[in-house]
Amino acid sequence: MNLDQVLIVGGGIAGLTSAIALRAKGFDVDVVEQDPNWSVYGVGIIQQGNVVRAVAQLGVLEDYLAASYPFAGLEMFAPNGAHLVSIPTPKLAGEDYPANLGISRPALHKVLGDRALAAGAKIRLGLTIEHFEDQGDQVSVVFSDGTTGVYGLVIGADGLYSKTRSMLFGDRYAPAFTGQAVWRYNLPRPDDVTALHVYTGPNSVGLVPLSDEAMYLFVTSPEPGNPWFALEDRAAEMRSRLAFAGGRIGALREQIVDDAAVVYRPLEALFVDRDWFEGRVILIGDAAHATTPHLGQGAGMAIEDSLVLADELAKAKDLPTALSGFMARRYDRCKFIVEASLEVGQWQLDRRTDVDNPGMVHRMFEVTSQPI
Ligand SMILES: Cc1cc2nc3c(=O)[nH]c(=O)nc-3n(C[C@H](O)[C@H](O)[C@H](O)COP(=O)(O)OP(=O)(O)OC[C@H]3O[C@@H](n4cnc5c(N)ncnc54)[C@H](O)[C@@H]3O)c2cc1C
Incomplete structure (x- = not known):
C-alpha cells in the first residue's frame, strides 16, 4: 500500500492517539505540532464508557486510569437543585474498569504524549505544513521551517481550525458559532x-x-x-x-x-458532510467533526477515529479501500454526536422545558455502546 511513512498534522488528542494506534500496527509515524510549548489548558474532560473502552484498545488504560477519577454514572438535577434522575452507565471496557471518568486535560495530554513518544512516534514541535502535493503514489510535503518530506498518508488531526482541511477543501467548511x-x-x-x-x-x-x-x-x-x-x-x-x-x-x-x-x-461546531479524505490526505477528530460538549463525546469520537483508521489501514489491501472502510465505520456515528449535541444546545437557547434531556443522554449511550 506504500504507507512506509505516515504524517500526522497536530499533536492533540486525535493526533497522539493516531500515532499510538499506528505505531502499534507497525507504521512509521511523524507528528508535527504547531505549538512550540505543546501545552493544553488546565481544566478537565469527561470520558464515557465508549472512550474508556477505546483507550483500553489503544493499550494505555492503566496510565490513563491512574491519572483520572472513575465514576459510575450521571446525576441530573433541576435548575433549582432538585434531584431529577440517576442515570447508570454501562461498563463497556469490562467489569473491572470504570463506566466513566473525569481527567484533567494536562494529565490526559501527558499520558498520550508519553506513550506516543515511547512507541517511537517522531514528534516535532513549533512546526506545521506549509504546502502538500498529492502525487498519486505519495504526498510530498513542505514544512514551515523549509524542510520537506514524502509520505504515504497525511492525517489532518489539527482541530477545529484545521489548516489541512482548508488545504483539502478550501473555505467550504468553516466552524459556526x-x-x-x-x-x-x-x-x-x-x-x-x-x-x-x-x-x-x-x-x-x-x-x-x-x-x-x-x-x-x-x-x-x-x-x-x-x-x-x-x-x-x-x-x-x-x-x-x-x-x-x-x-x-x-x-x-x-x-x-x-x-x-x-x-x-x-x-463552535463543524461537520464535513462528505468523505473526510481526498487521495492520500484524510481528516480526523475535530478537523472533520467538531461538536459542542453537551454530550461530552468530542474527544471520544477523536480517539475512536484513531483506532478505526489504524485498523482499516492495517487490514485493507489498498489505501482507497482502507479510507472508505474508515468512513463507513465513522460517518454516521460522528454525525449523530454532532447533531444531537447541537440539538441539546438549541433546546437550551430556546429555553425549552418540553424536552427529554435524560432521553437524549440514554440515546447517546445506546449509540456509543455499539462496537466501533
Ligand atoms: C468547552 C469544551 C468542552 C469539551 N468537553 C469535552 C468532554 O468533556 N469530553 C469529550 O470527549 N470532549 C469534550 N470536548 C471536545 C474535545 O475537546 C475535542 O473534541 C478534542 O479536543 C478534539 O481533539 P483533536 O485532537 O481533534 O483537536 P485538538 O484537541 O484541538 O488538537 C489539535 C492539535 O493540533 C494542533 N494544531 C492546530 N493547527 C495545527 C497546524 N496547522 N499544524 C500543526 N499543528 C496544529 C493544535 O495545537 C492541537 O495540539 C469539549 C470541547 C469544548 C470546546
Whole structure:
C-alpha cells in the first residue's frame, strides 16, 4: 500500500492517539505540532464508557486510569437543585474498569504524549505544513521551517481550525458559532461529588470530578454576538452566569474569584458532510467533526477515529479501500454526536422545558455502546 511513512498534522488528542494506534500496527509515524510549548489548558474532560473502552484498545488504560477519577454514572438535577434522575452507565471496557471518568486535560495530554513518544512516534514541535502535493503514489510535503518530506498518508488531526482541511477543501467548511459559550473553573471536590452532576436549564451547570482533591465546574450560557471578555472581568462574568443558582451551585459560585483560572470558550461546531479524505490526505477528530460538549463525546469520537483508521489501514489491501472502510465505520456515528449535541444546545437557547434531556443522554449511550 506504500504507507512506509505516515504524517500526522497536530499533536492533540486525535493526533497522539493516531500515532499510538499506528505505531502499534507497525507504521512509521511523524507528528508535527504547531505549538512550540505543546501545552493544553488546565481544566478537565469527561470520558464515557465508549472512550474508556477505546483507550483500553489503544493499550494505555492503566496510565490513563491512574491519572483520572472513575465514576459510575450521571446525576441530573433541576435548575433549582432538585434531584431529577440517576442515570447508570454501562461498563463497556469490562467489569473491572470504570463506566466513566473525569481527567484533567494536562494529565490526559501527558499520558498520550508519553506513550506516543515511547512507541517511537517522531514528534516535532513549533512546526506545521506549509504546502502538500498529492502525487498519486505519495504526498510530498513542505514544512514551515523549509524542510520537506514524502509520505504515504497525511492525517489532518489539527482541530477545529484545521489548516489541512482548508488545504483539502478550501473555505467550504468553516466552524459556526452556536450562540452559546462554556465557562469552566477548577474547584476542590466536595466528598459527595463522586459522579457527574448536571443541572439542566438554559444555563446548564455541571460538576465533573477529576481526582480525590479536584473537580471542575462548567456553566453553559447564551452569548449573543459572540462577545469577547477582558481577562480581568472573567471571574465576575462567570459568577454572573450563575446568578440564578442557590444551594450548592450558589455557594460554589462565590469561590470563582481568580480571573486567570476561568477558562472561557465560545462553542463552535463543524461537520464535513462528505468523505473526510481526498487521495492520500484524510481528516480526523475535530478537523472533520467538531461538536459542542453537551454530550461530552468530542474527544471520544477523536480517539475512536484513531483506532478505526489504524485498523482499516492495517487490514485493507489498498489505501482507497482502507479510507472508505474508515468512513463507513465513522460517518454516521460522528454525525449523530454532532447533531444531537447541537440539538441539546438549541433546546437550551430556546429555553425549552418540553424536552427529554435524560432521553437524549440514554440515546447517546445506546449509540456509543455499539462496537466501533
Ligand atoms: C468547552 C469544551 C468542552 C469539551 N468537553 C469535552 C468532554 O468533556 N469530553 C469529550 O470527549 N470532549 C469534550 N470536548 C471536545 C474535545 O475537546 C475535542 O473534541 C478534542 O479536543 C478534539 O481533539 P483533536 O485532537 O481533534 O483537536 P485538538 O484537541 O484541538 O488538537 C489539535 C492539535 O493540533 C494542533 N494544531 C492546530 N493547527 C495545527 C497546524 N496547522 N499544524 C500543526 N499543528 C496544529 C493544535 O495545537 C492541537 O495540539 C469539549 C470541547 C469544548 C470546546
